[in-house]
Amino acid sequence: MSTRRPAAPPPEIPGFHYVDVLGSGGFADVYRYEQELPRRQVAIKVMLADGAVSDAAQFTAEANVMAMLSSHPAIVTVLQAGVAADERPYLVMEYCPGPNLQVRYRREPLSVAETLRIGIPIAGAVETAHRAGVLHRDIKPANILVTEYGRPALTDFGIAATAHAPSEATGMSIPWSPPEAFGDVQRSAPRSDVYQLGATLYTLLAGRSPFEIPGRSNGTADVVDRIQTLPLPRLDRPDVPESLQEVLAKAMARRMADRHPTALALARDLQRIQAELGQTVTPIDIIDERPVAERGDDSDGGRTRVRGVVSIEPQAAGGASVDADTVLRGAVSIEPVDATVIRPPYSAKKADAPRTEISAESARARWPWITAAVVVGVAAAGVVAAGVPALLAPPEPQETTATIAPQDPVAVVPAVEQLTGEVAGDEVVFTWTNPDPEDGDSYIWDAAAIDEEPDPEVTEETSVTVPARGAQTCLTVTLRRANGTSSADETACVGG
Incomplete structure (x- = not known):
């Protein structure tokens, strides 16, 4: 502030x-x-x-x-x-005692590793808000705080709106706002928040907002014009991999249809970059909205894995402003073994059960507000249950010093290729190819318009037919392996 x-x-x-x-x-x-x-x-x-x-x-x-x-x-x-x-x-x-990320980046740009560790959990927070029908609309470095445990936390929902209703709240943070915010009729959609999150991560790496040009006029009119007309400038840092340049460019595409369809899709791209760089992959926390009967168990081919509530990473957690190399959380250092933490709604019969991680793609229903609030108590109880035995157990030298070797939970899955569409009357037939077919492959597709919330469906075919949508019909396709890992999204649009 x-x-x-x-x-x-x-x-x-x-x-x-x-x-x-x-x-x-x-x-x-x-x-x-x-x-x-x-x-x-x-x-x-x-x-x-x-x-x-x-x-x-x-x-x-x-x-x-x-x-x-x-x-x-x-x-x-x-x-x-x-x-x-x-x-x-x-x-x-x-109370979050650490300096917010605006203070941090103005001192000096953040490292690639820290930026990724910040971006993934914040993307999970944004995805959770979207699934609850809430758009943040003001994601920027100043609105990401650092908790006592060094983890990033999103705040300031002062101009938030529901995804299905306009808000009378006014105000915007221009340097991080998407092009659609400056039109004659202002629009907000989940992909608008994706843009702002991408702009925030760019800022942390660049040490300045995306369209601020050093040595030139950076007034409001200048910045707005660049946001609306210029491509995203490349980050002038040799340590930023090309894959990260591409992910940020996609998140901040001028057309909403060209961006990641969800904050979760952006988070998974960031995880893939962590795996590419040999870094520990940061989990994504979202709510598991599916009925208990549909969640599967620990023997479903690796799609569901049980992980303790407390995880300890060798890096400073979550983008903390911590200089020390060691963060004490308990006796054993264990790396997370899955990419996405999908938290099941509270059940009194399951309160003492271990947290389950599910690499799921669907789960679009709204989760009850009361249930979501009670999850806090369950998570806190899990932390105590997991932490106390580790603190009280007698030391065992070999086990105490042992570290489970990091595992990259995100396999490199190729994106679909040759995604094209052909208009057939009042329908559009989209087809694509799988560059590396494997048994059990399926495809998650979404034909939602750019101003609608994503509503993905799953098919095992390499073709779908969808109703034509006015001037343009777009389809986003993701390849999903049998073990739950998935590719980057591919999108194609066809004129009506």
Whole structure:
């Protein structure tokens, strides 16, 4: 948040003691307080006393959205909300002591490894919001905080909107906004958030926003014109692999149809780059929305793998601003063995069961808000259950020092080729080829329009027929192996 204006005096809030100011924004200030019971540091966002009625409604909407989503490990946790004695609404949130990513990149660009470790969990958070029907609409470095455990956490859903309804909230962060935000009729869709996340990752690597050109005029009109007309400039860094240049260019394509169809698809591309570079692959956390009967078990050919709730990585976790080479989390260092952590909704009968990882592609139904909130308690219980035995167990030298060799959970799966479409009356027939067929291959395809949420389907054929959609019909196809790994997306469009 900006600190250009002085913050208003902090309100008196029962059960909390004021500590200091964290920042100030357009219609609210953020302070650090100490909560009395349980005793802990918290961040409290307080609306300005002269806020308009629309600002109050926006503030309330932000509180509700963040509460709905804050069970996700890469979204800042909301603890409570209320109205202070001076009638200013406030929102009590998890305190993230690390500098936000805007502060970090302005000091110096981040490494490729750290940028990937940040991008993947944040993409999982964005995917979770989209599955809940929420668009963030303001993803940028300043809105990614760092928790006490060094993990990135997305915050500030102040101008969020549902994916199916417009929002009256105004405001945008121009350097990270997609081209469609500047049209005569502003549009927002899940792929708009994908663009902003891509622009954020580009910024972390470049040390500046994507269309800011050093030594030239970078006023609002200049930046907007470049966003709308210029291709994405290449990152001038020899350590950035070509594959990452291509993934960022796809995420920030000017046409929405040319971008990754989902934040999850972007996360998987980032995982593949980690595997390509020989790095530990960061898990993706999303909610498993399928019925229990459809989740399979541990013997389904590797698609489902059980992993402990606590994982310890040799790198600083999640993009932390940590200089030390070692992060202490327990006695044994274990690398994650799957690419995607899909968290099942809470069940009282399953509360003590281990977390299950499923490399699933479907699961589009909305998960209940109450169930999502209760997952926090389950995850916390799992952490305690997994951590306490490791801390209390007597030391065994060989096991304590042993490290399970890292495994790349994402195999290199080739994308489909020769994806083309042919108009046949009021339908379009799309066909493609598989460059390296294997037993059990299937294809995930999605013909949603660019302003619609993705609605993928699965086929074992190399052809699908879809209804023609006005001026242009597009299809996105992903090759999926029998073990659950998948390729990058390929998209083709045909004029009507």
